[in-house]
Amino acid sequence: xxxxxxxxxxxxxxLRAIRNRFHLxxxxxxxxxxxxxxxxxxxxxxxxxxxxxxxxxxxxxxxxDADWIxxxxxxxxxxxxxxxxxxxxxxxxDSTSVNxxxxxxxxxxxxxxxxxxxxxxxxxxxxxxxxxxxxxMVPGMRLETVERAEVEGAIGEDTxxxxxxxxxxxxxxxFDMAALTAKAKAAGARTIWDxxxxxxxxxxxxxxxxxxxxxxxxxKYLNGGxxxxxxxxxxxxxxxxxxxxxxxxxGHAEPFAFTDDYVPAPGIARFLxxxxxxxxxxxxxxxxxAFEGVDLDALWGKSAALFELFAALAAExxxxxxxxxxxxxxxxxxxxxxxxxxxxxxxxxLIARGVIGDFxxxxxxxxxxxxxxxxxxxxxxxxxxxxxxxxxxTWREPRYAVRGKVT
Numbered sequence: 001x002x003x004x005x006x007x008x009x010x011x012x013x014x015l016r017a018i019r020n021r022f023h024l025x026x027x028x029x030x031x032x033x034x035x036x037x038x039x040x041x042x043x044x045x046x047x048x049x050x051x052x053x054x055x056x057x058x059x060x061x062x063x064x065d066a067d068w069i070x071x072x073x074x075x076x077x078x079x080x081x082x083x084x085x086x087x088x089x090x091x092x093x094d095s096t097s098v099n100x101x102x103x104x105x106x107x108x109x110x111x112x113x114x115x116x117x118x119x120x121x122x123x124x125x126x127x128x129x130x131x132x133x134x135x136x137m138v139p140g141m142r143l144e145t146v147e148r149a150e151v152e153g154a155i156g157e158d159t160x161x162x163x164x165x166x167x168x169x170x171x172x173x174x175f176d177m178a179a180l181t182a183k184a185k186a187a188g189a190r191t192i193w194d195x196x197x198x199x200x201x202x203x204x205x206x207x208x209x210x211x212x213x214x215x216x217x218x219x220k221y222l223n224g225g226x227x228x229x230x231x232x233x234x235x236x237x238x239x240x241x242x243x244x245x246x247x248x249x250x251g252h253a254e255p256f257a258f259t260d261d262y263v264p265a266p267g268i269a270r271f272l273x274x275x276x277x278x279x280x281x282x283x284x285x286x287x288x289x290a291f292e293g294v295d296l297d298a299l300w301g302k303s304a305a306l307f308e309l310f311a312a313l314a315a316e317x318x319x320x321x322x323x324x325x326x327x328x329x330x331x332x333x334x335x336x337x338x339x340x341x342x343x344x345x346x347x348x349x350l351i352a353r354g355v356i357g358d359f360x361x362x363x364x365x366x367x368x369x370x371x372x373x374x375x376x377x378x379x380x381x382x383x384x385x386x387x388x389x390x391x392x393x394t395w396r397e398p399r400y401a402v403r404g405k406v407t
Contacts, residue, residue, distance in 0.1 A: 001309065001380065009305075009376040014298055019373045021290050022223075029355045029382045034197060034335045034368030037223030043286040050282045062278075071281040072229075072250075072272060078288045079222070079231050082296070083195065083214075084205035089233055091268045092218070092281060096196055096230040097130050098246070099215040100163075102271055103192050103232070104134035105245040107161060107213060108141055111188065114160035118189075121145045124169045127194055131163055137245065148173070152183055159189040166204075167197040167333030170360045172325040174202065174333050178209040185210065196220060199231075200291070201334035201371060203300050212238055221334070221370060224284030232271055239267045248273030290372065302371040304329040310336050310367065310379045317387035324364065337366040348400040349389045355382045 010016055023039040024030060030038055054062040063069045077087035093099065104117065117135050119128060128145065135141035146154045148168075155162060162184045167174045177193060184191045193214040198204055200221025206214060212235040218228035234242065243264050249255045250272035253263040264270035307329070314321055314336075321338040340346060340363060347359040357367040367382070368374075389395055 001313065003377060003380050003384075006309070006376040006380040009309075013302065013375070015294065015302055015371065016375070018290070018294060019375065022373045024373060027354050029378050029385075031355065031357045031367040031369070031374070031378075031382060033223075033370030033372075033374070034201075034220050034333075034366070035358055036219055036226060037200075037221060037287060037370065038373055039225070040223050040286050040290045042289065043223075043225065043283050046282055046286045047279065050279060055278075068276065068278045068281075071278065071285070072276050073269065075281055075285045075288060076231055076268075078285070079199070079216070080233075082204070082222075082288070082291060083199055083216070083233070084207055084209075085233055086207065086236060088267060089206075089236055089239075090231055091271060092229045092231050092284065093272050093276075094230060094232075096194065096215050096217050097126050098273075099230050099232040099271075100127060100130045100192065100194070101134050102244045102246055103213050103215065103234075103242075104131060104161060104163070105137050106242040106271075107190055107192070107238075108135075108138040110190070110241065111160050112140070114158055114189065115140045115142055116158045117141060117143050117161045117163060118151070118154055118159050119143065119145050119163040120148050120151055120165070122148070122168075122170070123163070124165055124194065124196070127163060127165065151175075152180065155184055155187045155189060157187065159184070159187055162189055162191040163194070164191065165194040165197065167202055169197050170324075170364055170366065171337055172197075172333045172335045172366075174198070174326070174331055177204075177206075177211060181210045181212075195233075197333050197335070201299065201303055201369075203296065206233060207235075211235065218284045218287070221372075222284065223287035223290055223372075225280070225287065227280065228284045228287070229277060229280050232268070234268050234271070239270075242270075244271045244273065246273040250274060250276065294372070299371050303334040303369055306369040306371060306374060306376065306379055307332070307334070307336050309376060310369065310383060313380065313383040314338065314386070317383055318390050320390060321365075334371065335366055335368045337364050339363050340365065342395055344403065345395040345400040346386070346389065349395040349397070350382075350386060352400070353385050353389065355385050357382075 076090035195216035218224035
């Protein structure tokens with residue numbers, strides 16, 4: 001494909017105008033939205049309004065007058081529309097790590113005769129770290145991990161919880177949510193899905209797929225800003241059977257009654273803990289609002305087309321790279337990853353040229369294909385620069401091998 005042909009695809013893209021909702025710095029090809037989404041232009045004005053008017057002028061009255069108090073539920077309902085859930089099944093709170101801990105410790109006691117929390121080797125490391133600590137809070141529980149290809153066969157009569165990341169953070173490989181959820185249910189187990197590398201880019205239908213428990217990130221494809229709050233999903237039929245192990249006042253049935261005893265709030269609100277982070281919630285809400293009017297099927301179609309273009313161009317022009325992401329569109333998420341012995345140096349050389357992807361140890365360079373704002377010409381230019389870097393072996397410059405702080 002030529003650059004002019006890539007431009008023609010952009011001109012015909014029904015989502016092209018959505019790009020104007022984001023601040024995209026001149027001279028930068030941003031392919032890291034799967035780690036940190038770009039800044040929605042509306043976020044700047046919204047945060048200024050919260051700071052100067054709602055906080056600065058109205059002060060504490062804004063908990064009611066600006067509806068700060070209901071922001072976790074309000075933003076959760078907006079996210080629910082993007083992941084195929086009911087509005088009251090999603091709430092925004094804490095981080096993905098904290099929410100995962102809450103769900104494991106709350107759900108495991110529902111089947112106390114089953115001792116195993118099963119997960120995938122090579123799952124995102126914080127999920128395994130949290131799981132290893134959470135099982136210590138549940139008497140008799142233990143964490144077991146198996147290779148990805150062995151997950152389905154490992155689900156058995158001792159499996160209590162199955163913990164899986166829907167889209168793998170490194171390879172981009174995607175699990176079949178409906179099939180694995182059904183397999184776990186048939187065995188008497190429940191599944192917790194980590195949607196961090198799916199929500200906002202990859203088709204999700206939690207209700208239709210029978211999913212019962214999930215967590216997800218607010219600062220990747222949802223563009224909520226660095227460290228944005230996460231979200232938590234609990235299917236309606238389970239909400240009143242679970243009690244959060246972090247029993248903060250915002251999860252109380254009457255948080256302003258100031259009673260010593262804990263009575264869980266009805267529904268998913270019981271999984272709130274401390275005071276909502278209003279500024280961060282405002283940023284996340286602006287990020288989620290950037291999806292207004294976006295056809296989610298068209299979003300996924302564009303993601304798939306961006307991937308196919310990147311894969312084809314890289315195979316032609318950068319043959320030393322090995323694509324480790326699935327070629328089949330329904331088996332992958334919205335990023336593309338390549339293995340190379342010098343992936344770190346290649347990534348650093350690209351960043352120096354204004355192409356921002358990221359490195360994942362030990363040997364993977366990864367590129368986010370964020371369909372809300374990434375264009376086909378962006379992909380063409382990125383591969384063109386990468387081919388130049390690799391063709392001239394400019395990545396061998398000593399400065400690119402220096403490893404400092406890595407995000």
